[in-house]
Amino acid sequence: MFENDIFKFFTLLLLEIILGIDNVIFISLAVIKVPDSLRNKVRYIGLALALIMRLIALQTASILLSLNKPVIFLAQLHLSPNNLFMIFGGVFLIYHSICEILDDISKKAHDKNLHNLRSNPYLIILQIILIDLVFSIDSILTAIGITYNIFIIQLVFIISIILTILFSKHIIEAITKYSNIKTIAVMFVLILGIILVLDGIHIKISHNYLYFTFIFSILVEIINIIKKSSNSLIQ
Template sequence: MIALLTSPEAWAAFLTLTALEIVLGIDNVIFISVVVSGIPAEQARRARQIGLTLALVFRILLLSLLVWLIGLTRAVVTVHDFAFSWRDIILIAGGLFLIAKATHEIHREVEAQQDAPTAASGKAAFLKVIFEITIIDIVFSLDSIITAIGMSQDLTIMISAVVIACVIMYAASGPVARFVAAHPTTKMLALAFLVLIGVALVADGFKFHIPRGYIYFAIAFSALVELFNVLARHNRRAR
């Protein structure tokens, strides 16, 4: 431990990996913010807490199973010269789920459909949100940790970076969720992001890697434009 604290290489790996884990956590935060926007505020807060706690637990659990996790990258089935590992299969399934969920939510927003606000449906909706968050947490955690393994071989550094990234995700999730809930147009934009991220996951599963920098630049640029739209609408109402 002392050697790690005094090693410039260890600190460089830690800072780089922490920054990468924070960036990869953006997907998690966007998804959670969108899916909790359709349930009451108190349930939404609990769902965010549960979802982000699960994200941390899954990441640390996967790090503790490094040998098994590395085995997930070995080919298990070949289809028309495409060799798929369990990681590829999980990424494809998770990406398709993300695309289907985002598309369904976009359709519901466009058609202005509302769920009946009964107590039973409220509880069922909360459990459904937790289930969906759990599925996506597993997919994003797998992608995140396999990336972490490629950057550092020290378990202490990887766990520290993951914990700090999850704490920042937790701090950011509340403001992001409230902003999405308060501005309906940003929810549509967030859903479009989720479709884009789902496509990237499916492409990764088929060994066609789309550099995440392109995706995050598109997200950041679109979010900045939408922020200007929100400010313009606010100023028009104020005048």
């Protein structure tokens, strides 16, 4: 029994790390909007509150399982609360990404008010909590499908949040230093939002293609950065 629980624990942890990549990238993009002095505090508070929300949601697992029952019927399209969550989360990610792209393209004065609004630490914390909640619904349902041991699931969630805090710090530093990496990350979140909306209306697209494209793009950019560094040293 103990060996079986250990196996389930590491299986869940591996799944959380892989599925948490989306969350880490979104959090990194959101947090770079706040001043340097507040970034760590915003990350810690946002993720701590997100963890509390996850644990509360886990305790109401029976309610989450019922979220898969359709409540809206549109011709051949049957939407459950879970589908609506995914559509809402996807639309939010698309909106957020488009705003990021517009901010990068145009730095005009009339955009400053919008920029300042999104850089409000409290709004960033709220964004982190909401998006983590959207992503965590599938995580919780997957976890319950693997084990009914609530302690194991709670432990995995706590460890995954700690890893998110650690990884997001390094991603924030890379995004801040290299603008092209930020652009790749923004496009990743934009496409992820589209996939979530499609998933919400029962059009399934594998995330593997998105991960492969993202990793490939990052590797190309890293090679370019190394080449530029080498050329500057030679000169």
